[in-house]
Amino acid sequence: MKRTHHCNELRPAHIGQVVALSGWVHSRRDLGGLIFIDIRDREGRTQTVFDPSDLSKEIFERASGLRSESVISVTGKARQRPAGTNNPKIATGEVEVMATALEVLNQADVLPFPVDDPEVSSKVNEELRLQYRYLDLRRPEMARNFRLRSKVATATRVYFDEQGFLEVETPILFKSTPEGAREFLVPSRVHPGSFYALPQSPQQFKQILMVAGVERYFQLAKCFRDEDQRADRQLEFTQIDLEMSFIEREDIYNLVEGLLKRVWKTALNMDIPTPFKRISFEEALNRYGIDKPDTRFGMELADFTEEFRASTFKVFSGAIANGGVVKALNAKGLAGATQGQIETMTEYAKSFGAKGLAYIKVENGEWKSPIVKFFNDGEKGALTKKLGIEEGDLILFAADQWLTACEILGKIRLYSADVLKGQGKLSIPSDRFDFLWVVDFPLLSFDKEQNRWYSSHHPFTAPVAEDIPLLATDPKKVRGQHYDVVVNGMELGGGSIRIHQPDVQKTIFEQLLQIPPDTVKARFGYMLEAFRYGCPPHGGIALGFDRMIAILCGTPSIRDVIAFPKTAKGTDLMAESPTPVEPKQLRDLHIELKVGRKE
């Protein structure tokens, strides 16, 4: 046996016992005639002492030659540290182990970067951390993330088990249904020219499981999407996926609120209040300019369409005449914004199709703005009243179609908040979590370029019952039974009540989404058929597990909570994937390359 205790276990009660510790050399303090080795395992660390008066010369010399991060086993007697030498910084700081034996289990080379110094190692270039991920993961901050991830996964499973859910594994080798995200394809050896696809989500299988009578399904499901990545998006990621039969939206809200309550209690020992607030898609856009609002600070958008309908300022009145709106935002205290910051905001606005970004700086009791000369007293009064304008404020305007105007100011609102945070004028406690449900999404959105409707969520989402007649007459007014759960401006998950009537599903596919009937049959025929043989009403949701863990760990990147993440370009710097393959492998798969092999 290599150890009797772990490295965060020894206390004064163990004094006098002969113990064996195994772990990594955390630090070595060689005083010449006396050597201290801190030995570390995943639980903590303990000081061991090598005193030549009690030891063979050979062992003492072996100790003096030890390098950081070598793996060793030390045997010796636990004892009280001499008076005045306790180390209050570590839990084992009252005791030490007088070494009588030392075994070097693995001699470590000099490390490419330090893992024992949190100050330095947290700043190490991420490229290097990913290349030597096994060293990076030894850092206590990373180890803590993965311990938390594991605890939350377990709490999730326990919760769903208590709620009567079955965990069912669905296939990783699925079929291509190129409706949503780009898929990863897997060539079939047995069926030349045919491919599997990795699932973007287990959506179709979980609905089929409802037809199968499972009633309550969940899974910590691996999902794959071949899209460009972000700090919160990886090619492969994990969802808490669930589906229930014989339920309505309220049942999902209830269930998910219970889950998140349990998770936050488990991870952070926090009691989050439920039920969560609810806000409609329309209200979210009107007030926050985004469908996943961060409600931890104000600076809400206000509407001035009526006030400027007859304005002499043609940019505003003209936009309104075109069916658009005028919206404004008070970036409180940002009048001191630099020209560069205004420039950045303007560029930002332009990237959303805005022609410019009108603004008013309120400084020294004066409205400084290129456009204020066009405003009459009534318009100025309305602005002051609705926006609560005070000295030092920066007012920003968007005049455009409703959705565009809202989204522009939504982005500007978040940008302004970041600037204010940087100036110390806005601070949000790190333990504040504003959860809310966003509901009443439009079922369909219109793609101008392709001149057709597409599903806002996915094509299996049920319309709100009273809106069904509008499908034929005014599709854009139809609300879907879709819901997103949002925390602090981040989308944590989304789902819907599904269509469980094959004729409604067929109408959505063929008449609204304009997918040709034979394509519908080829891609979704088995689902439509399944729905004909007794399909219960059902619905579900999927929560981004990696994102949730990142939020709980307080890190902006999900790479910090995924053991072996990929880079932004989709490579694994440690294992060095992807790679070319042998010609024989390609021949077996009936694949011929059109690119030269890189050497």
Place this chain on the structure above:
RNA sequence: GGGGGUGUAGCUCAAUUGGUUAGAGCGCUGCCCUGUCACGGCAGAGGUUACGGGUUCGAGCCCCGCCACUCCCGCCA
């Protein structure tokens, strides 16, 4: 596909804005040191300034290209 940022010793960073031999801390190597815990002291090694071109008397610094990492837009039913 597009835009921004970064790249200098093993690691983290500097280099007076184009000027002589590219520095510091940590780490590493050697020597000294019996109560340290960021141990201490002395000495030393370590550089294709990511890479390839160009401008210049002279380039880490300017220009062009390229690679990698990263953030964002597009994309993510």
